[in-house]
Amino acid sequence: MLRKVIIFLLMLLYIYVQTFDIFLNQYFKFPVISVAVLLALFFREPKSKSFHFTWEMWLLFLANFFYYALAQGLLKPFIVNLLVFACCALFFNFFVGYSMKRLTTAVIMFFACLGLSVLIMCANHIEPVVLKMVRAALVGSPIVQSPSGVSTTIFTFGYQVIAFSTFIFLYAVLSKKHFLIVFLVLMVSLIGIFYGMQRSALIVFCISIALAIVCYYRLKAIPILILLGVCFFAFFEIASIYNTDKQYNILNKAAQSAELGEDRGGLITENLKIYSDYPLGLMFYDRKWSEVSRYNPTYQGGLTSHNAYLMFITYLGPIVGLVLLVILYYRLGLSFKTAIININRKNYALLASLCFTFLAISMNSLFHNAWLVNANGPTVFLFFCILQLNKIMFENGTHDHSEAKVIALSK
Numbered sequence: 001m002l003r004k005v006i007i008f009l010l011m012l013l014y015i016y017v018q019t020f021d022i023f024l025n026q027y028f029k030f031p032v033i034s035v036a037v038l039l040a041l042f043f044r045e046p047k048s049k050s051f052h053f054t055w056e057m058w059l060l061f062l063a064n065f066f067y068y069a070l071a072q073g074l075l076k077p078f079i080v081n082l083l084v085f086a087c088c089a090l091f092f093n094f095f096v097g098y099s100m101k102r103l104t105t106a107v108i109m110f111f112a113c114l115g116l117s118v119l120i121m122c123a124n125h126i127e128p129v130v131l132k133m134v135r136a137a138l139v140g141s142p143i144v145q146s147p148s149g150v151s152t153t154i155f156t157f158g159y160q161v162i163a164f165s166t167f168i169f170l171y172a173v174l175s176k177k178h179f180l181i182v183f184l185v186l187m188v189s190l191i192g193i194f195y196g197m198q199r200s201a202l203i204v205f206c207i208s209i210a211l212a213i214v215c216y217y218r219l220k221a222i223p224i225l226i227l228l229g230v231c232f233f234a235f236f237e238i239a240s241i242y243n244t245d246k247q248y249n250i251l252n253k254a255a256q257s258a259e260l261g262e263d264r265g266g267l268i269t270e271n272l273k274i275y276s277d278y279p280l281g282l283m284f285y286d287r288k289w290s291e292v293s294r295y296n297p298t299y300q301g302g303l304t305s306h307n308a309y310l311m312f313i314t315y316l317g318p319i320v321g322l323v324l325l326v327i328l329y330y331r332l333g334l335s336f337k338t339a340i341i342n343i344n345r346k347n348y349a350l351l352a353s354l355c356f357t358f359l360a361i362s363m364n365s366l367f368h369n370a371w372l373v374n375a376n377g378p379t380v381f382l383f384f385c386i387l388q389l390n391k392i393m394f395e396n397g398t399h400d401h402s403e404a405k406v407i408a409l410s411k
Contacts, residue, residue, distance in 0.1 A: 281317025
């Protein structure tokens with residue numbers, strides 16, 4: 001009994017700090033993610049005897065080395081990111097191993113943490129002063145932006161609400177829950193995105209669930225998508241009726257951004273102009289972003305294009321950058337392909353939901369800087385979780401024999 005309690009608490013601690021990107025803070029003066037190493041060493045899953053993520057770790061190492069250490073001359077984020085990747089890989093490879101029970105528990109804890117963050121965000125709208133102190137206590141760092149959840153900034157919370165909203169809705173649909181449950185989950189998802197002030201989250205949420213529904217329902221998807229569109233329209237119409245200038249939500253944020261002249265499309269356009277001057281990548285011209293954007297009024301104050309992939313290509317160029325991206329996401333793509341092929345089977349609901357959630361959170365990086373290569377907490381967790389779930393399903397014989405070749409490639 002004591003052993004189970006210790007495992008539970010260590011799991012909860014690790015998943016909490018991984019989810020909320022906590023490395024060092026006022027509580028922890030050491031890399032707290034190293035708790036995963038303790039779990040992997042002392043509570044290893046019996047069947048896990050070898051390390052399966054060698055290829056992924058090498059690719060993540062190379063991507064970070066080129067992007068941070070070589071191109072930008074930044075060693076600290078390079079080392080920190082590698083520690084985050086290594087701990088997460090050890091957690092899933094040796095602690096979770098081939099135990100479906102442990103993986104399911106980890107997934108529940110992960111989305112419970114995200115759910116807590118969404119609740120904190122909602123409460124932050126009601127009692128901003130009190131919740132700002134609560135948020136500071138939960139992350140162990142000073143709060144920069146409000147309202148938000150268990151995060152110091154609003155954009156960081158965006159990745160959390162995307163993962164939470166996309167997963168709970170798609171899992172409710174793909175696991176064939178009752179219509180009322182699906183509708184309730186949809187409303188919870190929209191409330192989190194709406195009051196979390198995440199316009200990019202709304203866009204990628206819509207794209208991800210639309211793709212999943214098309215894959216799941218095929219020809220029947222059209223009336224379902226129309227029904228969802230009606231629900232979205234009704235939700236925003238009702239929200240706009242009760243909206244005031246003092247509220248923090250997507251509608252007001254859009255108006256404020258227009259007044260301030262914020263234009264994400266303009267940022268990307270200017271980034272493409274800079275890239276056209278250095279087509280091989282800034283790394284090959286020995287240039288830094290601060291140097292090439294110094295005289296561009298769009299990027300004053302150290303601003304970037306807010307597109308993680310475009311910045312990656314801008315630094316490393318199309319050859320190194322695109323090759324690393326394609327190879328890095330290749331095995332995950334195989335898992336995604338398997339999930340889509342079997343999306344109508346109930347025992348694939350978890351894998352498919354996780355894959356489309358990863359797709360949504362990755363698409364959000366088209367509007368922000370955080371992503372897999374810079375060790376964004378939720379993205380890294382989902383990356384290794386999907387790969388490990390794929391291995392578990394293959395080991396347990398859940399996959400069809402006709403899919404064996406595809407799955408074996410990702411083993």
